[in-house]
Amino acid sequence: MTVADDSGEEHGHHLPAVEDWPRGFGEASWWPFVTALGGAGIYVGAALFLLATGQQPIVDPMLGPVVFVGAVGLFLAGLYGWVYHAFVKAFWSSDGHGSSGLRWGMVLFLGSEIATFGAGFVYYFFIRVGTWGTEEFPELLGSLVLINTALLVLSSFTLHWGHVELRKGNRRNFLVGLAATLLLGIVFIGGQVYEYYEFIQHEGFTLESGIFGSAFYALTGLHGLHVSMGAVLIAIVFIRALYGQYTAERHTSVTTVSMYWHFVDAVWIFLVVVLYVGAEVSL
Known part of the structure; x- marks a missing residue:
């Protein structure tokens, strides 16, 4: 999401997304991608858990829970970054754009x-x-x-x-x-x-x-x-x-x-x- 540009140094808060990531991405943010990747991993973990059940499990029983927990962590981290840059940074914008x-x-x-x-x-x-x-x-x-x-x-x-x-x-x-x-x-x-x-x-x-x-x-x-x-x-x-x-x-x-x-x-x-x-x- 795009919000009004502002200076991180002026208000003493975290730098906006465009300064957090490599140059050349314009106003794009990687946080939605990270969040989506974590959300997809949750489904992958659930699928691996199902593949580990039954009389003839296809994958190791621990693989599903490990992927699921890791995906939840990635999802929450991406969500935090997304919300921060979409809403918290927007607070410092005086015009409410x-x-x-x-x-x-x-x-x-x-x-x-x-x-x-x-x-x-x-x-x-x-x-x-x-x-x-x-x-x-x-x-x-x-x-x-x-x-x-x-x-x-x-x-x-x-x-x-x-x-x-x-x-x-x-x-x-x-x-x-x-x-x-x-x-x-x-x-x-x-x-x-x-x-x-x-x-x-x-x-x-x-x-x-x-x-x-x-x-x-x-x-x-x-x-x-x-x-x-x-x-x-x-x-x-x-x-x-x-x-x-x-x-x-x-x-x-x-x-x-x-x-x-x-x-x-x-x-x-x-x-x-x-x-x-x-x-x-x-x-």
């Missing part, structure tokens, strides 16, 4: 996310038409998923409230809203990890539990990855907010991160209805 472009950039990014999740749901609907056994299903629609859903929905309200308070000039309430949203997001992630633990250890419901098992963990895992990424973004916004880098007139990154978080919230509701409630109805 690029705010509209950043918002539209997030809209386009969410469009690609809709396509990603849409492909996953199309896969689920396709296999749902066929015949599958239900005897291996655990009780999906329990109190844990209901509480987790309520927490995630609540986090959208706290984020929206905090954003509204910022535009009113109330910095204290803005910080409270951000902190509450971040806490709720972390608790949601912990709840999903605990749900996986219960299903795998106590119910014997794993990735290999038929086609429904693979679809369940693929879709919920993909969503969990997006919530984790959203929590990282909110944490960055929260740290910046502590330094007073947002005002009622300058809050572009708050807007774009809010758009992402509300999208993740909406996807989870749809996922619960289709996957959790749908499986219970089939029983």
Whole structure:
């Protein structure tokens, strides 16, 4: 993303992307490429993990987890660099140039996310038409998923409230809203990890539990990855907010991160209805 040019030496912060990388790349940034490479590596790690399972594993069982963890690290590093140069550096621009472009950039990014999740749901609907056994299903629609859903929905309200308070000039309430949203997001992630633990250890419901098992963990895992990424973004916004880098007139990154978080919230509701409630109805 392109933001208004500014001097790193003048404000004492990190140099812009064009000075971080070899000359000759103009205004281009390598951070989106690094982030995309890490995201692709996550899928490669998952594929290697699957190739290591079964009666005749094709690759070493440790290869998949190692690639996955390394890819997550690369993805987060690229995301940090991308967010820093797209948003943090933009804070020092006095004219606010690029705010509209950043918002539209997030809209386009969410469009690609809709396509990603849409492909996953199309896969689920396709296999749902066929015949599958239900005897291996655990009780999906329990109190844990209901509480987790309520927490995630609540986090959208706290984020929206905090954003509204910022535009009113109330910095204290803005910080409270951000902190509450971040806490709720972390608790949601912990709840999903605990749900996986219960299903795998106590119910014997794993990735290999038929086609429904693979679809369940693929879709919920993909969503969990997006919530984790959203929590990282909110944490960055929260740290910046502590330094007073947002005002009622300058809050572009708050807007774009809010758009992402509300999208993740909406996807989870749809996922619960289709996957959790749908499986219970089939029983």
